[in-house]
Amino acid sequence: MKPRIVIPNVAPEAYQALMNLEKYISTTSLTPVHKELIKIRASQINGCAFCINMHTADARKHGISEQRIYLISAWREADFYTEEEKAILALTEQVTLIGNHVSDEVYENAAKLFDEKYLAEILLAIITINSWNRLAITTGMRAS
Secondary structure, three states: OOOOOOHHHHOHHHHHHHHHHHHHHHHOOOOHHHHHHHHHHHHHHHOOHHHHHHHHHHHHHOOOOHHHHHOHHHHHHOOOOOHHHHHHHHHHHHHHOHHHOOOHHHHHHHHHHOOHHHHHHHHHHHHHHHHHHHHHHHOOOOOO
């Protein structure tokens, strides 16, 4: 692949705004496991090898087992995720595939399990990783 634009060099203020959103996510009450499940699942859907590589390594550092990491893309058929994690994964899928909209069922299930602040943090984490995925894929960042 030919080199592509390097956003931090060309639009540093915009890149910093995205970094500030990422910094905010790091200060939320989201558990490290919840953050990594969101980041991995959205990155899988978007096909972002750079982010999948980064966040599966981070997941291991946070104690997520290899088995749970391998099965994230098939979480509905695996008995290794809590009710809360399943709600987060379902919401992550629907927000990432936003063209299909977020169903009332998925949203209401998450709203039933999490208070408004935590739900807002989940949504912002999903939105943030989707932004990073789009930036990484479009600018040609590769897993290495």
